[in-house]
Amino acid sequence: MKTVVIGGGLAGLSAAYSLCMHGGEVILLEEEKDLGGLAGSYARGYFIEKFYHHIFSGDVFIQQIIKELGLLEKLEWRTASIGYYIDGKIHRLSTPIEILKFEHLSFFDKILLAKAVLSTRRTKDPSLFDDVPATKWVIEKTNKSVYEGFFLPLLKSKFGNYENISAAWLLSRIKLRSKRTFKGERLGYLRGGFQQLVDRMAEKIESEGCEIRRGCKVNDIFMANNKVGGVETSEGVLSCDNAILTTPALSKTLSIDKIKYQSTICALFGMDKNLMEDIYWLNLKANVPFGAIIEHTNFVPREDYGENLFYVVSYLQENDQLWKKSDKEIIDLYLKGLEKMFPDFHREEVKWWELAKGKYTAPVYERCYKNKIIPYSSHIEGLYLAGIFSSPNYPERSMNGSIRAGFGCAREVISDERA
Ligand SMILES: Cc1cc2nc3c(=O)[nH]c(=O)nc-3n(C[C@H](O)[C@H](O)[C@H](O)COP(=O)(O)OP(=O)(O)OC[C@H]3O[C@@H](n4cnc5c(N)ncnc54)[C@H](O)[C@@H]3O)c2cc1C
Incomplete structure (x- = not known):
């Protein structure tokens, strides 16, 4: 049975990797010339993610894969x-003591x-609150001033339309985010960049004799008698028995997907x-066109890059x-915002910038989202x-x-093939 995997982000690479390891015939098709999708990187003599990335201690599956891939x-x-950042000042909120000192509450x-x-930490299954609005939950659990002074700016910057x-x-x-020690929150990073994980997966897939086609866009999936027959790509038609779709860009056109997605613009x-x-991570309550600043080299040593790197990010609704x-207009707006926030910052000090735009970067986790998975x-x-x-x-x-x-x-594909 031949399987075409559409999309070379981590979901597509993982599906292809798993199928190849089980001896399947697999072709992975990625529209871009580079693999990695949202977890992809710029190559600037070193790898740096296009969108900031780190992992949490609870992300056990990725840690297993990182181990498996050496x-x-x-x-x-x-x-x-x-x-x-609030009222022109940065308040440190890493440790419980710093949170106690926060003067706006x-x-x-x-x-x-x-x-x-x-x-919340004692809540075993947050999904039980799927149909409760976050705003209602916060006001019930705390009060209006905690809601307005703490949660509202975060919800607004993350979702825009937060109600x-x-x-x-x-x-x-x-x-x-609340699993922190007295020193603060521990986050994981793959020294040298998550691109190594992407590359290692791709190497394994190819070494198992499976194919990866970069720069190959899938335009359509053929179906006859309610069964997949093949895909139409920018390089021609490819027949297959199974297709694994990993991108909302196509699931939307097939009308399978009822999820609302948010887009992200991220400057480096x-x-x-x-x-x-x-x-490292700055949330903001400020009149600027971005929602957070992430200074990567305040987390991973600057020596790895020979320069300072920081991200400015906006999460957008439709x-x-x-x-x-x-791109130039966006960068200009970002620089104006930075100059407003940091009097010691001058745009001439920026040596270079890159801008990444992703249309489908996260589901908007609205009430009753669970039904749309x-x-x-x-x-x-x-x-x-x-x-x-x-669902994961x-x-x-x-x-x-x-x-x-x-x-x-991939497990489901294998079990269907065996049935
Ligand atoms: C700003 C930002 C910050 C993030 N930070 C973190 C973090 O700190 N920690 C963390 O764990 N996660 C983070 N994430 C989330 C993480 O990057 C994603 O959840 C994950 O990488 C998604 O992988 P995916 O394969 O499901 O989707 P994608 O990465 O979107 O992969 C889909 C792939 O399909 C390709 N494609 C699309 N259309 C076609 C087509 N027609 N034909 C062929 N190929 C096509 C795309 O080019 C893409 O490569 C972040 C995401 C963003 C946007």
Whole structure:
């Protein structure tokens, strides 16, 4: 049986890798010339992710794959410093002590916040809150001032249109981000970049005799009598028995996908000095066209790159005006925002920039999202789906989730073939 995997991101690579290891005949087709999808990187003499990336200690599946592929010694865990920019000042919020010192919440507010975080950590299954609005949950668990002073800016910068966001997403986010020691939160990074994971997977796939075609776009999937027959690509028609679709770009056109997605614009800047003293992740409450700043070289040593690197990121809902602007216009707006926030920052100090735009970068985890999750097997024989729309990516998408989805989907293909 021949399987075509559509998309060379982590879900597609994982599905292809798993099938190849089980002796399947597989062709992976990736539209771009490089593999990796959202976890892809720029090659600038070193690899640096197009969109910031790290992993959490609970991301066990990706850690197993990293080990299996012989990369475990490169996986490093570091304490990440978190800040919150509000009223022209950065407040450090990495450690419990720093959170206690946060002047924008009263002592009583902080007690409420701590109680809400502790009760969330005890919640075994956040998905039980799928149909509860996050805003309602926060106000019930804390009060209006914690909601407005702490959660609202985060929800707004992450989703824009936040009213209908599910508490399941918020709870799982709190669970994930609140696992910190007295020194702060530990995050994992593959020293040398996650591109090594992508490359190692691709090498394994090819060494097992399976094929990867880069720069090959799938335009359509042929179906006859409710069964997959092949795919139409930019290089011609390819017949196959199974197709594994890993991108919302095509699932949307096939009308299988009812999920609303958000887009992301992410700029990467190179400089010869720090932007922030030592903050890795900065959330913001400010009138600027971006939602967070991530200073990579305040997390991974600058020596690895020979320069300072930081990301500026905007999460967009449909029809956001920023999406329609040219790359140069976006960079100009970002630089103006940075100059407004950091008086010591001058745009002339930026040596270079890159801009990544992703249309389908995360599901919008609205209330009742759970009903929209797409199963691996579809109603069409031979058509499978694995990606950010699959169950391991609920209630938050991640590399770990897409790798799990790829493997889970491959297992279903294998078991159907054996049946
Ligand atoms: C800003 C940002 C930050 C993130 N940070 C983290 C993080 O810190 N930690 C973490 O774990 N995760 C993070 N993620 C999420 C993680 O990157 C994704 O969940 C994961 O990489 C998705 O993999 P995927 O294979 O499911 O999808 P994708 O990576 O989207 O892969 C789909 C692939 O299909 C290809 N494709 C599309 N259309 C076609 C076509 N017609 N024909 C052929 N190929 C096609 C695309 O080019 C792409 O390569 C982040 C994502 C973003 C956007």
